[in-house]
């Protein structure tokens with residue numbers, strides 16, 4: 001990312017390293033925007049060692065979700081502290097979920113870190129970085145109970161492709177799924193004010209964004225805390241009015257909250273992709289009860305049928321957890337049968353992992369690792385044939401594609417996505433003999449289906 005020129009030169013140079021999910025990426029973009037506004041020269045880098053020469057402060061936005069992510073966060077902090085020890089940078093500031101979750105341990109175990117900043121305090125990043133540069137003691141800007149505060153006006157310095165952006169509509173979660181620690185460090189559900197979202201969408205569109213990807217922990221609850229009613233359908237319709245936005249895509253729908261209003265808004269609002277991301281987590285009723293997920297196998301099937309009745313071409317993505325404590329062969333067989341019946345376009349499967357402080361951490365019996373791994377593989381294999389069958393239905397049909405890059409195997413082939421493909425997680429459409437620039441939309445006809453990708457040709 002190019003260094004941003006600043007209005008108050010010599011405030012210092014900050015390099016930010018973003019780790020974790022799309023929601024963290026948005027926080028990182030917002031922190032960079034705030035720092036730029038405060039007069040810092042800012043850049044993002046992949047690792048502390050990649051931060052450019054002259055960097056004063058390295059900010060690391062950590063992930064604290066699962067063990068692998070925690071380890072990556074800690075290693076990144078240690079690498080930054082090494083650079084500080086060698087005198088190559090002045091300060092190390094650590095932000096994000098790991099800080100919110102383990103602030104006390106981190107404070108004790110990493111005294112060389114200059115400042116910690118919690119998930120609810122990212123609006124204070126400018127002050128924290130400024131203070132860290134003049135103080136010698138360790139700063140701790142971490143709210144005891146995380147509660148998100150929105151930055152009043154959009155300040156994002158974009159990290160990803162210019163034509164597609166994550167748009168966070170709410171933060172935190174009011175549910176109590178027994179496997180999940182997120183509410184403990186992201187706090188309860190807090191909606192972003194309606195007008196603020198529209199303002200941000202307009203700004204993103206003016207910067208060249210054509211695809212808005214709406215994210216939250218639970219996007220279906222949008223509006224309830226601020227307005228006393230769920231306003232997601234209304235929000236989708238208003239966002240569709242924003243000039244130059246071409247696609248709007250909805251993520252993280254909590255299944256029992258997906259009502260007729262949401263289905264209709266997705267099915268009938270121009271620009272809203274017929275695409276739904278709805279993590280179901282399991283399909284056996286006993287497992288769902290133990291996970292504290294309120295819907296049932298039959299309820300899920302009815303919801304899928306309702307969606308398909310309203311939008312027959314809807315692409316449905318879900319995720320499942322296998323190996324939850326107490327999951328037997330029979331529970332898993334129910335999940336397998338459900339996957340066969342439900343015919344999802346996309347499925348992600350995660351092995352259950354014990355999260356500190358969650359109710360399921362105490363539940364027994366735990367499922368051995370090798371069984372979790374084999375159940376994951378079995379489910380993914382089963383889904384592969386279904387994904388291929390879903391893709392085959394598109395052969396011969398017309399599909400609009402957002403071009404994003406060129407194929408590394410053949411430069412005459414463009415690589416893009418259709419309304420059925422979310423960035424980063426889904427498949428791609430390979431468009432033969434296409435020279436359209438990245439960021440443009442092209443009309444294609446599908447000529448071949450693969451398990452994850454489609455091959456298409458331009459319609460001229």
Ligand code: SF4
Nearest residue numbers: 173175177180182217
């Ligand atoms: S709805 Fe999602 S974020 Fe909320 S507790 Fe359940 S799994 Fe966690």
